[in-house]
Amino acid sequence: MRGPDGAGRAGASAPQTELGGELGARLGERATLVQFSSAFCAPCRATRRVLGEVAGLVPGVTHVEIDAEARLDLVRRLGIIRTPTVLVLDAAGRVVRRAAGQPRKADVIAALGEAV
Template structure:
């Protein structure tokens, strides 16, 4: 994707310009990434990266992918997430990493 992954997990958000839920999702993900050390939030403009959108089968915005430290997709959700769900998904991403060691 061309972005640096977080040391523990990465929140990847696919957005589009006129998507109101995308703005709210951006705020939620940035807030969570700021609270959890080693977590990065990356926002991707779906319209500008259509090949990636097709390859990852992104069908609506916002779509959020939760990646573990190795960049593997752990969880995916479409629509505006709740903060608690994002935190739970991060726990899963970090758990996958620590469970593998």
């Protein structure tokens, strides 16, 4: 997933990273889009909209937004250095993709292909 300005960085994460129980939210049946945001982040609002639309379009996909400042434990453990950062989890809660910056809708849908 890459932001429209090309600044977004995408990549696969460590295969052992699992987040299911730590999110405090129900995972999607097929995949979960996890968004780390901060209060005054304009791209975070646009990312929320895009991920919400994708979750509404793809059956079994859920969008979970996490306030990075409130969950510094996860931010540090996962090496989140900017907001928005989006993680794509498979049905078991394993991270299969991650990207920093505002993603495009088409890129999110393509990244879901690795999770489902």
